[in-house]
Amino acid sequence: MIEIASTSSPVGSVVFACIAVFALSIAVLLILRHYLPLRTTPAFLLVPIFFALWLPASIVLLVPIDLASSDSDQDVGNRGIWLPQRAILVSWRITYWLTFALTWFILPILSEYADAGYRDPKGRLMFSLRANAQYQALLFGSAFVGGIYIFISSGVSFESLKGTVMAMAYCWGLILAIYLMGHGLVAIPRSLFRNASLSGRLRRIQQKAAKVHEKMEEAITNMEDLEAQVTELSKRKTGSARLFEEWIEELVEESHLPESRPRTLARRMSVPNVTTPSVITERYMADLSRQLNRAQHSRARYVDEWDRILYEAVETQAILDSAASKRIDIGQSSPHAGFWDQITIHTPYTRYLYHYYFMPYFRISSGAFLALASICIVWSEVIKTVNPFISVISLTVVHHPNSDRGQVGFAGQVIASLWILYMFAAALTSLSEVKVWRGRALVRRNTHGESAGWYAMQVAKLSVPLSFNFLTFLAPDVYMDTVFYKFLGKLINLTPLGSWFDWLFPMFILFPVCATLFNLYGKTKRLVGMDGVIDDDEDENQSGYGTGSWREGRDLIERELHGHSSLPRLSNGNGAASRSATGTSAPSSRLAPTLSVPPAERRQAATTSSPRPSLDRQQRQAVAPEEENFLEAFGHRVKNTLDTVQTPRWLQNMGEGIKRPKWMGGDGEGEPSRSDSSLTRLFGGRQDGRVRL
Structure with missing residues (x-):
């Protein structure tokens, strides 16, 4: 690479940049293929998602090139990969404004x-515009307030207007980025340290299994209730239902009724609360279709997560069991397995050494290395306001061999890309861990x-706030000459x-770092009596059933593997059978394995299945939805919020007062005795309802 950049012409750098962009495009396509079904995903959604991922990936490449191209007095042979100033400016303009339009x-x-x-595009578009109306109003309101301040400070001009838009977008993105990155800088190394212990890893898997199983039951129950409504609609052949007959038939076909789960549906159909409104409206049908689509993906999400667990x-x-035999045998390959599944590199003994010894020590060393990188990022965030010249990131990226200003060569560019990648990965x-995203999740395929x-x-x-935040880690005389600073930083x-x-x-990155490091989320949850924002209470609840303990999760996993689960195996949203935890479809990719893999199809336990308690559906009375104005909708939401607020645990325990000791009438655990009061115990207690003197 140094020989390519050693010429006076940037042709070699252009070729390298084109190859890198092509590689980024392939990587983004593979990511999309991993999470989305490319054939069934509409193009109007697939293309924007591709660019929303490809543009931030190109920023990881563009920032180091900008750093090496900013110094015109630098020796060309020490620049690394560089491009002309005009080409970088055009690249930043295209990247920033496309990212801005996609984001907002x-x-x-x-x-x-x-x-x-x-069903129709017009109805979908009007629904989308109504759903984004409040979001856009808040966005323009904030921009208007910020614009007034900037116009007063800098005068009314097109430059001030552009600065208002870019500064407001940067500020909001930086607030979110700092919080998420601060949490990730601690969570990533800690997860590696925790997974290094095999027994501790198994304990956390079992504890997570109880929570996932409960959520999966709720998702299946919700799906069954919605399917029961669709079944009721399909039985109505008169009245307003005739206007939506084709729509109802499509819902029946998408739900795969009644072939999918006739036994479960029969139990659900006996519930009298599952009814339909007397008058079927378009809004009711759209709301039912939307809920059914969300329920299908929610069910597929938790079924996939349960299989992975x-x-x-x-x-x-x-x-863990291989410690005695010193062997891990996965059996022979199936003729239906894929190419990569048929390749076997390790022998049973080397596979044991790899999983039992190499991987734990590798996780410990990787966790220590990333923990050191996290400390360097936090140190650079704090110290840059005092003395950016002692920033660890600045010392690793900018080298000073023969220049007073500093040089960024090819090695510095690679290190800069790695720093930005780790900051992106942390954020x-x-x-996926912050539980405030309305149940959104990424599910494989x-x-x-x-x-x-x-x-x-x-x-x-x-992407943009984290990239510019990375530039501020460097010395001012280095990043102020970049095209990125002249384009965004000055505004x-x-x-x-x-x-x-x-x-x-x-x-303020110290706040999320300390909150995650010292588990302040779990302590706040116990104090207030509400669910924490971040699921960080893995080491709590070491015993007890019904509260998501590892013992309950262990029993659920054992029952599932032995075919005694009360849940029927469900198909995914497309009707195909769920894939196994290995990510391959049934049949299994190995024949007669010693290391058994959970089957893709859960066995139906028709005779041993215990009926799950159905959710209370009194709130879901079949009433046709009516149009509500803003005040009515706001009042209903406030009322529902107040009705569902639970009293904090510390406030519930406040009424118990001071517990009496045993000699004053309490029982063995410090609680007052239920049978005898302190006054009657002074006279020898009660016998047959009488006081014994």
């Missing part, structure tokens, strides 16, 4: 469009279109408030 306008509208239950539990248990990893658009929007939203620092925000706010 295109993807929000298309995501709600894909989630709308209407089963596979991880069986694999971890097999590794994006937190998206079955991600909901609205969820895929939303996650792509977050990736695009975080952010157009006012003193923007300059102070850009310099001081990243120091």
Whole structure:
């Protein structure tokens, strides 16, 4: 690479950049193929999602090239990969404004469009615009307030208007990026340290199994209730239902009724609350279609997660059991297995050494290395306001061999790309752990279109703030000469408030870092009596049943593997059978394996299945939805919120007062005796309802 960049012409760098862009495109396509069914996903959603992922990936390549191309006095042979200033400026303009449009306008509208239950495009578009009306109003309101401040400080001009838009978008993206990145910088190394212990890993898998199984039951129950409504609609052949006969038939076909689960549906149909409104409206049909689509993807999500938990539990248990035999045998390959499944590199003994010794120590060393990288990022965030010249990131990226200003060669470019990638990974990893995203999740080959658009929007939203935040780790005389700073940084620092925000706010990364490091989320949850924002209570609840303990999860996994589960195996949203935990479809890719893999089809236990308690459906009375104005909708939401608020545990225990000791009438555990009061115990207690003197 140094020989390519040693010429005076940037032709070699252009060729390298084109090859790198092509490689990024292939990687993005593979990511899309992993989470989305490419053949069935509509193009109006697939193309924006591709660019929402491809543009941030190109920023990882564009920032190091910009750093090496900014110094015109630098020796060409030491630049690494560089491009002309004009080419970099055009690249930044295209990348930034496309990312801006995808983040704030295109993807929000298309995501709600894909989630709308209407059949015609006009109904879908109107639903999407109504759903984004409040979001866009809040966006323009904030931009209007910020514009007034910038116009007063810098005057009314086109440059001030552009600075308002770019500064407001940067500030909101930086707030979200700092919080998510701070959590991920601790969560990633800690997960590697925890998974290094095989017994501890199995314990956490079992604890997670209880929670996932409960959510899977709820998703299946919700799906069955919605399917029962569709069945009731299909029986109506008169009245307003005739206007939506084709629509109802499509819902029946999508639900695969009644062939999918006739026994479960028969039990559900006996519930009298599952009824339909007397008058069927278009809005009711759209709402039912939307709920049915969400329920199908929610069910597929938890079924896939449950299969993955089963596979991880069986694999971890097999590794622990191999300590005696010193062998892990996976059996012979099936003729129906794929190419990669038929390749076997390890022998049973080397496979044992690899899983039992190499992987734990590799996780420990990787966790220590990433923990050190996290400390360097946090140190650079804090120290850059005091002295950016002692920033660890600046020292690793910028080298000073023969220049007073500093040089960024090819090695510095590679290191800069790795730093940006780790910052991106820390922020994006937190998206799957923070539970405030309306149940959105990424599912292998079955991600909901609205969820895929939303996650792509977050990736695009975080890319520019994190990239510019990385530039501020370097010395001012290095990053102020870059095209990225001249394009975005000057508009952010157009006012003193923007300059102070850009310099001081990243120091608040210490809050999410400390909150995650010391488990403040779990402590706040126990204090307030509400569910925590981040699922970080893995080491709690070591015993007890019914509360998501590892013992309950162990029993659920054992019952599932022995075919005694009360849940029938469900098909995915497309009607095909669910894949096994290995990611391959049934039949299994190995014949007669010693390391058994959970089957793709759960066995139906018709005779041994215990009926699950149905959810209370009194709130879901079959009443045709009516149009509500803003005040009525707001009042209903406030009422529902207040009705569902639970009293905190510490407030519930406040009424118990001071517990009396045993000698004053309490029982062995410090609680007052239920049979004898303290006064009667002074006279010898009660006998047959009388006081014994």
